[in-house]
Amino acid sequence: MGAAPVWSVDPRTGKAREQVAVEATADEVDRAVRAAEAARPALADRTVRAALLRAAADLLDAAGEQVVEAADAETALGPTRLTGELARTTAQLRAFAEVVDDGAFLDIRIDHADADRTPPWPDLRRWKIPLGVVAVYSASNFPLAFSVPGGDTASALAAGCPVVIKAHPDHPATSELCAALLRKAAQQAGLPETVVALVHGFDAGVELVRHPLVAAAGFTGSVRGGRALFDAAAARPVPIPFHGELGSLNPVVITEAAADEGARTLGAGLAGSMTLGSGQFCTKPGLVLAPAGDAGDRLLTSLAAAVSESEPGVMLDHRMRDAFVAGVAERAALDGVEAPVTPGAGGEHTVNAGFLTVPARRLTAEGPHDLLLEECFGPVTVVARYETRDEIDAVLSRLPGNLTATLHAAADDPEAPGLLAALTPLAGRVLVGGWPTGVAVAPAQHHGGPYPATTSASTSVGATAIERWLRPVTYQSAPPALLPPELRDDNPLGLPRMVDGRPEPLAR
Incomplete structure (x- = not known):
C-alpha cells in the first residue's frame, strides 16, 4: 500500500486542486533528520549563515508573484494580505542575517582568573552554541511568516541549526515552493541543501518530535495539537525544548x-x-x-x-x-x-x-x-x-x-x-491603546506569553527568538590555543563581549 497523497485544496470551494506530495514515512523522516544532522558542521561559519538568509530573502522576493498566487489559492487570505506577509517574511530573514553579522547573540562573557578573590576565580569564558537539528511545525494562518520560510526557520538557521519542517496540510503547495527556494538559497551560499528539509503528514510530525537527533522544536497551532507534541517532547528518553504557540484570548x-x-x-x-x-x-x-x-x-x-x-x-x-x-x-x-x-x-x-x-x-x-x-x-x-x-x-x-x-x-x-x-x-x-493584531518584527518585540499562549517563556518574533536554539557553554582554564576565536583575548573577529564585568571596547 502506497503512502497517502497530499492534496492542495481550495478553501473557497472545498475542492482538491492538485496532488503535491505524499505523506512521509518513518524511514523518510529518519533520513531527512540524519541528513540535516550531517549538514550541521557546514552551518558553523556565521558568514555563510548570513549569506543563506539573505539569499533566501532575495529568492522569495524574486518569486513573489508566484508565492503569493500559490498561498492565496490554498488559504483565501487574499493577495494584499499575502503580499504584506511575504514582505514581513523576507524582512525577518534579512533581520536575522544582521543578528548573525553582529554576533551579540553569542552572549560572550570572559572573566579572567583572579587569585585575590575569596575563593579564587579560575579563568572562565562563556558563549552560546547551537542546539542541533530543529523541528519546525508550520502554522495554518500564516503560510509564509510562521511556516516554511518563517521566523522559526529563520531564527534556527541564524543560530546554526538545520531545520526539518513539517508542512501544514492547508498549504502544501506553498510549502513545497518555499522549501525549494530555501534549498536553492543554501546552494547559492555554498551549503548542502539538506540544511532545510520538508515532510508532510500527521504521523511524520509525531515521528519528527520523537527523533533522537532532533534537539528542539518550534510550533504554532492549536492547544490540542501543540500540547500533544509538547508532551511527546517531554516524554522522550532525552526530553527536548518545545517552543509552542498554542492559543490566546487576548x-x-x-x-x-x-x-x-x-x-x-x-x-x-x-x-x-x-x-x-x-x-x-x-x-x-x-x-x-x-x-x-x-x-x-x-x-x-x-x-x-x-x-x-x-x-x-x-x-x-x-x-x-x-x-x-x-x-x-x-x-x-x-x-x-x-x-x-x-x-x-x-x-x-x-x-x-x-x-x-x-x-x-x-x-x-x-x-x-x-x-x-x-x-x-x-x-x-x-x-x-x-x-x-x-x-x-x-x-x-x-x-x-x-x-x-x-x-x-x-x-x-x-x-x-x-x-x-x-x-x-x-x-x-x-x-x-491600539489593537493587538499586527506584530512588529523588531528587536524589542515579544511574541509569547504564559501557558497556554506558549509552552515556554521565549518569543517567536524579534531578534531574541534566536535564543531558543542556543545553549551556553563555559570553558574553564582552557589554554588559548584551544579556545575558539570568539573567546580569545585578542578578539580577532571583533565581536561584542563582556570582559571582567564590563563591555569590551571594539576596535574602530
Whole structure:
C-alpha cells in the first residue's frame, strides 16, 4: 500500500486542486533528520549563515508573484494580505542575517582568573552554541511568516541549526515552493541543501518530535495539537525544548472614561481588529471588558455598525469553518448571552462576522459561561459588560495566559495604573491603546506569553527568538590555543563581549 497523497485544496470551494506530495514515512523522516544532522558542521561559519538568509530573502522576493498566487489559492487570505506577509517574511530573514553579522547573540562573557578573590576565580569564558537539528511545525494562518520560510526557520538557521519542517496540510503547495527556494538559497551560499528539509503528514510530525537527533522544536497551532507534541517532547528518553504557540484570548479592558471619550473610534477599531483575516489572527481580541452604561452602549452601537458592514469571509479550511459555526452557536445559547450581530455560517463556504455580549458577572465564577473564556478561532469576539471595577478584577483573575492584553484608558485615567498592573501578568505583550493584531518584527518585540499562549517563556518574533536554539557553554582554564576565536583575548573577529564585568571596547 502506497503512502497517502497530499492534496492542495481550495478553501473557497472545498475542492482538491492538485496532488503535491505524499505523506512521509518513518524511514523518510529518519533520513531527512540524519541528513540535516550531517549538514550541521557546514552551518558553523556565521558568514555563510548570513549569506543563506539573505539569499533566501532575495529568492522569495524574486518569486513573489508566484508565492503569493500559490498561498492565496490554498488559504483565501487574499493577495494584499499575502503580499504584506511575504514582505514581513523576507524582512525577518534579512533581520536575522544582521543578528548573525553582529554576533551579540553569542552572549560572550570572559572573566579572567583572579587569585585575590575569596575563593579564587579560575579563568572562565562563556558563549552560546547551537542546539542541533530543529523541528519546525508550520502554522495554518500564516503560510509564509510562521511556516516554511518563517521566523522559526529563520531564527534556527541564524543560530546554526538545520531545520526539518513539517508542512501544514492547508498549504502544501506553498510549502513545497518555499522549501525549494530555501534549498536553492543554501546552494547559492555554498551549503548542502539538506540544511532545510520538508515532510508532510500527521504521523511524520509525531515521528519528527520523537527523533533522537532532533534537539528542539518550534510550533504554532492549536492547544490540542501543540500540547500533544509538547508532551511527546517531554516524554522522550532525552526530553527536548518545545517552543509552542498554542492559543490566546487576548483580553481588552476599556475603562468607562475611555468609552465616554471615544466610543465610536473604539467600536470601529475593535471591529477592524477582530475581523482582520476573517478573525484568524493569533492576536485577535477575543474578550473585551466594556462598561455597562451609556458609554458602553454607544461603543456597542459603533461596533455593531462596523461589523455589519464586513463581508462574509472564507476560513482557512472547512474543518475550521465548521468548528467556528459550532463554537459560536454553543456560546450564543448560554443563558444571558446576546448577539447584536450574529456570527456564524454565511454561504456554503463562508462565515459571517459577529459578536456576543454577556454581563461580566457571569464570568466571575466557575460555570457553563467559562466557555466564553476560551479562544474561538474566527471572526467573533465576546463583550463582557461590567458594572464595577471588582467585576473587572474578578474576570481577569480567571483568565489563562495570553499573547497580548490591551488597556484603553483616558488621559490621566485613575483606573489605568491598577488595570495595567492587573493585565501585565496575563500576557507577553501589553498594549496601552491600539489593537493587538499586527506584530512588529523588531528587536524589542515579544511574541509569547504564559501557558497556554506558549509552552515556554521565549518569543517567536524579534531578534531574541534566536535564543531558543542556543545553549551556553563555559570553558574553564582552557589554554588559548584551544579556545575558539570568539573567546580569545585578542578578539580577532571583533565581536561584542563582556570582559571582567564590563563591555569590551571594539576596535574602530
